[in-house]
Amino acid sequence: MTRAGRWIRQRLILVVALLVLLYLFAPIFVVMLMSFNEPKSKLSYTFDGFTWANWQHPCRPYGLCDAVSTSLRIGLLATVIATALGTLMAFAMVRHRFRGRAGANLFIFLPMASPEIVLGSSLLALFVSSGFGGKLGFWTVLIAHVMFCLSFVVVTVKARLTGMDSRLEQAAMDLYANEWQTFWRVTFPLVFPGILAAALLSFSLSFDDFIITNLNAGTTVTFPMFVWGSAQRDIPPQINVVGTAMFLLALVLVLGGELARRRRTR
């Protein structure tokens, strides 16, 4: 009886988990479907008919592709800067003992624990009070994105560093590698997956950010801002093309990484 009960319970939890995953994916299916939509009127947001046209002409809605390119540029720059600075910080936090380490930890954690609206509005308050209120745009958005990506990079790289076996480095030093060689030949390759994950996370955070960006962008339009603007008027189906494409791209990257990992461990 208890064995039968346990059997059901074990399957039950998997069924519940799959239902929750379905909930997570329901809107994605809608986005994919709507990317093939041929809306009858400009304002309609129901599936009216099938067409390939949106995928053939993704740039037709005025300003969409400019917004995507702005988001890509900001995302790439923010990722590079935040990943570099954050990785250095993670090394400092895990590999070095210094006074004020606990304080530094809290300091890095705080931006993640602040609501976006507070982060965005405080940056705006700074920009306005320091006379940059009229110069809001690409650079102020970039500054903001690096700021909120940093903490996530530190946490991700730190997790990888903490889980690393330091005996491997010890062994390298035993074999007369100097600190520099040990770092590049042993430490860095081992930490690299963590750095890559942090970079991917930064890019997706930056590309997707709306609340902070909207407050600090001035007249610059990023992709999420374009979506927001069109949500007030008409929603061009091409928005769903961009959403689907981003999703598929990420899926290919993640699955490709997983396959490569499995092949290596085999």
Place this chain on the structure above:
Amino acid sequence: MSAVGQLGAASAAPPAKVERSGRRFTGYLLLLPGGLWLLLFFVVPLVSLLAASLYDPNGSIESGFKMTWHFQNFVDTMADYARPFGRSLWYSLLTTLFCLLLGYPLAYAIAMKAGRWKNFMLALVIAPFFTSFLIRTLSWKLLLSDNGFVVDALKWLHILGPDGRLLATTTAVVTGLTYNFLPFMVLPLYASLERIDPRLIEAGGDLFANPFTTFRTVTLPLSMPGVVAGTLLTFIPAAGDYINAQLLGTPKQRMIGNDIQRLFSAGAYPTAAALSVTLMAAIVVLVLVYVRRAGTEELL
């Protein structure tokens, strides 16, 4: 890392001492660029937000704002915005609760039952992030719309009356919020569940505890760090969100983020800043009380 340091100390004592003080200096050096960025664009802005909340509310962008230590701003904004403020905290509490209820089984299944599918399922949890969160919220608008199949199904089941609707209700806003912040709950929960030694759970079974008792006395307490981290990562961003309230709700479901955003765009900086500061303060107080009661202070 200390092992490496010890190794150096064992082989050559005097240079190791030099190296160690050098290493401490390196720590600060590595921290410096990122730390400066956070100082300049996180701490200084918070101070200027605090300052802006005390400006004379009669100023404007054109004429500039004067610092008058106008503490009355806080009293005025609380009188005007108490309702959306309370609503925000209430909605994010509900959101956190639903995320925990949905996220725990998912995290548990991934950590304990998924086997070789573990990484794949974990990737599926993160995957929705890559479709812009605004687009996903817009598709909830479609899913919950009055002639959508969700509403039809609920009407057929008589859960919803013939005139019942989901869009533009509290249900829709909380559904959207729960949806958006669920991965933030699942990931820390997974991390702490995965660390649990399965032998402990087996031991519970061996000691004739039924699965439920084993869960309550072994698994759940051991996963508490994940529960605390997950609830914080859900509650805090949800309290400041305004996208879901805007796209899935009506002005009746307005949250404090909607007002802060609107006031900032209208150039009413002192009022908006006062609201923002109050939100932050409320969150800090709630989080401190919660973390203390959960007994996991070492997390922060």
